[in-house]
Amino acid sequence: MILTDRNVDGIDIVSLAGRLVMADVPQVRQRLLATVERGGGKLILDLREVGFMDSSGLSVLVSVLKAVRLRNGDVVLLHLNPTVRSLIELTRLHRVFAICDDEAAALARLR
Amino acid sequence: MTQTISLAIESRPECIELLSCAVQGLCRLAGLSAADIAKIELAVVEAVNNALEHAYRNQPGHLIVVEFQLAAGRVSLLVRDGGEAMDPQKLATEEFVEPDPASPETWHMRGRGLTIIKSCVDSVEYQVRDGVNTLAMSRTRGDSGPQSD
Numbered sequence: 001m002i003l004t005d006r007n008v009d010g011i012d013i014v015s016l017a018g019r020l021v022m023a024d025v026p027q028v029r030q031r032l033l034a035t036v037e038r039g040g041g042k043l044i045l046d047l048r049e050v051g052f053m054d055s056s057g058l059s060v061l062v063s064v065l066k067a068v069r070l071r072n073g074d075v076v077l078l079h080l081n082p083t084v085r086s087l088i089e090l091t092r093l094h095r096v097f098a099i100c101d102d103e104a105a106a107l108a109r110l111r
Numbered sequence: 112m113t114q115t116i117s118l119a120i121e122s123r124p125e126c127i128e129l130l131s132c133a134v135q136g137l138c139r140l141a142g143l144s145a146a147d148i149a150k151i152e153l154a155v156v157e158a159v160n161n162a163l164e165h166a167y168r169n170q171p172g173h174l175i176v177v178e179f180q181l182a183a184g185r186v187s188l189l190v191r192d193g194g195e196a197m198d199p200q201k202l203a204t205e206e207f208v209e210p211d212p213a214s215p216e217t218w219h220m221r222g223r224g225l226t227i228i229k230s231c232v233d234s235v236e237y238q239v240r241d242g243v244n245t246l247a248m249s250r251t252r253g254d255s256g257p258q259s260d
Contacts, residue, residue: 065218096210
């Protein structure tokens with residue numbers, strides 16, 4: 001799993017590429033929580049290049065959501081592919097995550 | 112005729128990807144649809160994750176075996192481990208907690224694996240015999256399985 005960070009007007013955008021599965025969870029969780037801790041609690045996770053995710057990957061998303069909310073911030077999931085979107089909907093997590101298909105909309109949501 | 116192949120991995124997370132790719136390859140070879148492949152791969156990964164986390168408590172050095180069976184119109188997968196058995200009732204009784212946007216205590220970190228498995232296949236059974244735990248999953252080929260894409 002490759003993570004790439006950038007910042008737009010105080011909003012952290014992390015792009016993930018690869019499979020978000022159990023083997024990657026400790027490293028990805030640590031890296032994302034460090035970003036939340038360093039930043040202002042506003043985070044976009046760009047999942048365009050995540051082709052496969054399992055329930056342990058979902059647990060990373062949930063831990064990031066909890067961390068940003070503790071800082072009165074929020075996280076937006078951006079560019080979900082159909083497989084990942086279907087997993088998030090199946091587990092009803094679309095009820096708690098903001099989901100956008102467009103970066104400008106994701107940024108606007110966090111401003 | 113049923114064609115069967117067994118794949119075995121050590122109980123380490125990094126071995127699951129290899130298994131997952133092998134199952135994906137077998138599904139492709141068998142001419143399964145992309146929708147079937149995605150569901151089968153996810154079900155297998157979740158079942159193996161469960162074996163590693165719960166049966167072997169994340170301890171490496173144990174064996175997890177996946178038997179892939181291909182029959183006319185049906186794919187079956189048997190995931191076997193020799194670790195701590197799950198309560199067989201759990202498969203039927205485990206309740207899925209729907210996350211509530213207003214209640215962060217419902218945003219659980221775990222406990223979604225069985226729900227995901229049940230949504231990906233059309234039958235799931237769990238059996239413990241002679242110290243071997245077997246989660247048997249089966250999916251009808253084509254678009255007749257539950258929640259087909």
